[in-house]
Amino acid sequence: MKDTISPPPLLRMTGISKSFPGVRALETVDFEVGQAEIHAFLGENGAGKSTLLKILSGAQAPDAGAIEFDGKQVAFSSPHDAQAAGIVTIYQEFTLAPDMTVAGNVFIGREPGSKLFVSRSNMEEQTSELSRRIGLERSPRALVRDLSVAEQQMVEIARALSMKSRLIVMDEPTSALSRAEVEKLFDIIRSLKREGIATIFVTHRLEEVFEIADRYTVLRDGRFVGSGYVRETSLDKIIRLMVGRELGLLAAREASFATAEPALAAARITRRRKSSDASAIELHDVSFTVHKGEVLGVAGLVGAGRTETARAIFGADTFDSGSVFIDGREARIRSPRDAIRLGIGLVPEDRKQQALFLALAIRTNISIAAQDRISAFRHFISGKKEEALVEEYRKLLNIRMASPDQLVGNLSGGNQQKVVLARWLALRPKVLIVDEPTRGIDVGAKVEVHNLLFEMAKAGIAVIVISSELPEILALADRIVTMREGRVTGEIMRAGADQEKLMTLMTVGLERAA
Numbered sequence: 001m002k003d004t005i006s007p008p009p010l011l012r013m014t015g016i017s018k019s020f021p022g023v024r025a026l027e028t029v030d031f032e033v034g035q036a037e038i039h040a041f042l043g044e045n046g047a048g049k050s051t052l053l054k055i056l057s058g059a060q061a062p063d064a065g066a067i068e069f070d071g072k073q074v075a076f077s078s079p080h081d082a083q084a085a086g087i088v089t090i091y092q093e094f095t096l097a098p099d100m101t102v103a104g105n106v107f108i109g110r111e112p113g114s115k116l117f118v119s120r121s122n123m124e125e126q127t128s129e130l131s132r133r134i135g136l137e138r139s140p141r142a143l144v145r146d147l148s149v150a151e152q153q154m155v156e157i158a159r160a161l162s163m164k165s166r167l168i169v170m171d172e173p174t175s176a177l178s179r180a181e182v183e184k185l186f187d188i189i190r191s192l193k194r195e196g197i198a199t200i201f202v203t204h205r206l207e208e209v210f211e212i213a214d215r216y217t218v219l220r221d222g223r224f225v226g227s228g229y230v231r232e233t234s235l236d237k238i239i240r241l242m243v244g245r246e247l248g249l250l251a252a253r254e255a256s257f258a259t260a261e262p263a264l265a266a267a268r269i270t271r272r273r274k275s276s277d278a279s280a281i282e283l284h285d286v287s288f289t290v291h292k293g294e295v296l297g298v299a300g301l302v303g304a305g306r307t308e309t310a311r312a313i314f315g316a317d318t319f320d321s322g323s324v325f326i327d328g329r330e331a332r333i334r335s336p337r338d339a340i341r342l343g344i345g346l347v348p349e350d351r352k353q354q355a356l357f358l359a360l361a362i363r364t365n366i367s368i369a370a371q372d373r374i375s376a377f378r379h380f381i382s383g384k385k386e387e388a389l390v391e392e393y394r395k396l397l398n399i400r401m402a403s404p405d406q407l408v409g410n411l412s413g414g415n416q417q418k419v420v421l422a423r424w425l426a427l428r429p430k431v432l433i434v435d436e437p438t439r440g441i442d443v444g445a446k447v448e449v450h451n452l453l454f455e456m457a458k459a460g461i462a463v464i465v466i467s468s469e470l471p472e473i474l475a476l477a478d479r480i481v482t483m484r485e486g487r488v489t490g491e492i493m494r495a496g497a498d499q500e501k502l503m504t505l506m507t508v509g510l511e512r513a514a
């Protein structure tokens with residue numbers, strides 16, 4: 001399966017092994033990347049991708065194995081070592097300092113006083129230039145905490161670009177980006193290639209492999225299972241390597257479980273920008289209804305206000321005017337606690353920051369909302385039932401863990417996502433809002449997540465799906481609402497929708513779309 005690159009490779013990792021308590025994350029893995037090559041690094045959640053990349057970047061030490069970079073044997077004992085050798089890594093979990101500016105983050109570790117001193121005006125100038133290159137429309141002085149997930153990721157990319165590097169390593173760089181942003185990123189990666197810089201990137205969106213990568217490597221269960229030239233393989237072959245079996249591709253479902261009975265209605269939700277919060281996205285008269293058993297898709301580009309709308313409904317953010325109706329009655333939702341009591345669940349987009357208790361066990365993370373003060377759901381918990389609940393969702397979502405008592409913080413990125421999903425699915429709310437439900441989730445588990453959402457709709461739950469992946473929206477939704485710049489711009493039944501129509505509604509809006 002393995003083919004060696006004929007000129008000496010830029011990177012050659014051989015026999016890399018790494019174990020954690022109860023988990024053999026990597027077992028004698030070989031991995032090669034050619035000069036100026038764009039390399040897709042693939043595998044299911046928990047396969048060991050991030051672990052290998054952490055070893056490559058000096059963040060973790062391997063138990064065994066060797067690394068050769070640019071013809072030389074290397075051993076990195078810190079990310080700083082790897083950077084000095086010309087390898088820059090952008091992690092799956094953001095490592096930005098939220099209370100610093102964009103420029104401060106791009107030049108972190110190279111501020112006044114450090115050896116690589118750059119003056120503030122110079123820093124800001126360079127940051128502006130980098131931001132322009134990648135299309136980040138933010139002032140270098142903006143605080144990172146005011147940025148969206150997509151924008152924060154772009155700051156990470158700017159930071160990597162600002163360091164002289166032969167190899168840029170990106171762990172799921174596209175998962176938080178919109179289609180337009182992905183295209184921008186790919187343009188950047190291609191231009192890096194022309195400058196002789198190689199890129200390794202991890203993705204669960206396999207179509208991206210064929211769009212941009214020269215070669216690929218697949219891990220399964222911590223082992224190398226194959227690598228080769230992308231032009232000599234196919235999507236099916238890659239999926240088979242990843243999961244070790246055939247897998248049905250995502251198909252639009254046949255049945256709809258939508259009823260005519262409204263479950264939740266948002267009526268003219270409006271939120272104006274506060275002067276203290278210049279970067280907030282405004283909402284203008286956002287109205288829509290979702291019915292029992294219906295899956296409502298919400299499509300829009302980054303900045304359209306989809307997440308903000310979800311957070312407003314859920315009581316996580318305040319709004320200035322407008323109402324939320326549940327079962328036809330106006331609901332007073334002042335906090336997520338109110339929303340949960342009324343039967344609304346929200347699986348947030350930024351799960352790591354908003355949803356997980358990283359220092360608590362998986363079991364607690366899954367059952368915590370059910371334990372939490374909601375007497376109606378109390379029967380879900382305590383002792384054996386908790387055990388059973390955790391086991392049910394572990395199986396259903398194929399969560400890869402050593403035991404339910406393992407800390408969530410030690411799970412792979414995709415498996416952390418599954419834990420958050422499990423928590424809310426276990427609550428069986430009346431209305432479930434899922435924001436980018438399959439972001440970072442591997443191709444096999446994605447099918448499972450979709451099936452679960454259908455199951456919930458079938459059980460009469462109203463499901464609102466926010467997704468930047470139009471194929472996902474088209475596969476899941478009965479009806480789709482599009483948003484742009486804080487406004488609803490259109491509404492279309494799935495049967496009459498395709499990617500092009502959605503794109504038009506998302507970018508132009510109803511007025512001119514007809």
Ligand SMILES: Nc1ncnc2c1ncn2[C@@H]1O[C@H](COP(=O)(O)OP(=O)(O)OP(=O)(O)O)[C@@H](O)[C@H]1O
Nearest residue numbers: 020025045046047048049050051410411412413414
């Ligand atoms: N610090 C740690 N302590 C314990 N186990 C860990 C630790 N880091 C990783 N693991 C385990 O090692 C395995 C590989 O994890 P890794 O994060 O490398 O997977 P991945 O391929 O990046 O998955 P994903 O696609 O979900 O990001 C997983 O079973 C994970 O739980």
Ligand SMILES: [Mg+2]
Nearest residue numbers: 050092412413
């Ligand atoms: Mg990972």
